[in-house]
Amino acid sequence: MKSIELIYSMKTNLILLFCISILFSCNVEKEKQQEYLRMVGDIEFDPKLDDPEFKLCYNDSAVFQYFSFSSLETFVGEKEAIDDYFKEKYKPVDINESGWIRIRFIVNCKGETGRFRMIESDEDYKERPFNKKISSQLMALTKSLEGWQGFENKEHPLDYYQYLVFKISNGAIEQILP
């Protein structure tokens, strides 16, 4: 009787092991296949996150990168105005957290901004969230930042991806890039 139970138990374990290995192999397979959008860093519209009022002037398949438009020189008051804005508005958080935060977004041909996304890392470039008092504050300030220039060429108006990287040192902004 005991040997039948033992065989039954072994069989159950084997089935379980088989199922787990299938599940595991599926996960590994999923990790291996990296999915890409049209371009690295593209941001698709997400109704749960994005302001529906923000519209691209042209279309998603033709959003440029910021460096096509001569860096931050085109911002009203240049990069210095961005530094001054955050210096004035950002309230440092007294916390032992350092690393980088990137906020990437689109600037449309009217100089309006939308589709903001954030990535965060520690000083070793390992992904990890900052205290919300830091990250939410930076996101809100970036959304309110005005001065981006809109562009158009002969054929059509232009939209472009822009980003700001904040180098954070113990809850304070050490540097804003690019």
Add this chain to the structure above:
Amino acid sequence: MKQLLTFSLFICMFSGAMSQQNCYWFKHNGDMKRYEACLATEKAAGHYQFTKEFQQAFDNAIKIDPTWGYPYRAKSVSYLKSGDFINWKKLMDKAVEYDTLSYLPYRAGCRFQFFRDYKGAIEDLLLLKKVTNNEMGYTPNGQYHLDIVLALCYKATGRSEEAIEVILERFKDDSYDIGIFDYIHLGVLYLEKGNYNNAIELFKKQEKFNDLAENRFYKALAYKALRQKENCLQNLKAAKELYQNNLKIHDPYQEPMDKIYLSTIERELGEK
């Protein structure tokens, strides 16, 4: 002119480093795995480095030969330019792991230029100094010798004396072609130390070599500190004119160290 040619040469070298590999070289050496991987990278030809097609071609190469540094480096560029420090660093760590000599200079330069990761760049640069017997080479865009980058990282971490030493040591090398902003950076270091006459000397050298708004502006500050009002004003006006004519420190991807802005000059002129 000589400097301009040198700069162009470095740009070409950088482009060359990213151009297609000679796959038959691997085949000739009997490295068939790398040869196959190399052929896979050829599918990226004609595709912009940000595109899905470019990334997938290099992913396939990595699948064939995961120990080849080149595809990781090629994939990393678009992450760097889009500010994605997390994925950029993962890819560059792989590239450096499999081919340290080829890719450590690039990682070090980018850590400084794109992310102002002074501590990380110093670590990379000191290791590179060791393994290259002090011949570290240049940043990816050819703007700086990596000794100048090391000096700027020292400056940013409060080690200005060491920064000056490193630059002066580099200048001692007769075969060294002065970088397009070198005199400005060294001049600013002296200016910040209060060594105004040395600073002015360097800004004058920059003026003869590659006159930019920055060297005129900082020269004006040195004259201001020496209470030479007329010289100060004259250089501020020159700085503004140069700036408005686009003769200034510039990089399309990021804001270089010691760069100034029009409002900085105007404030000093009392126009703001």
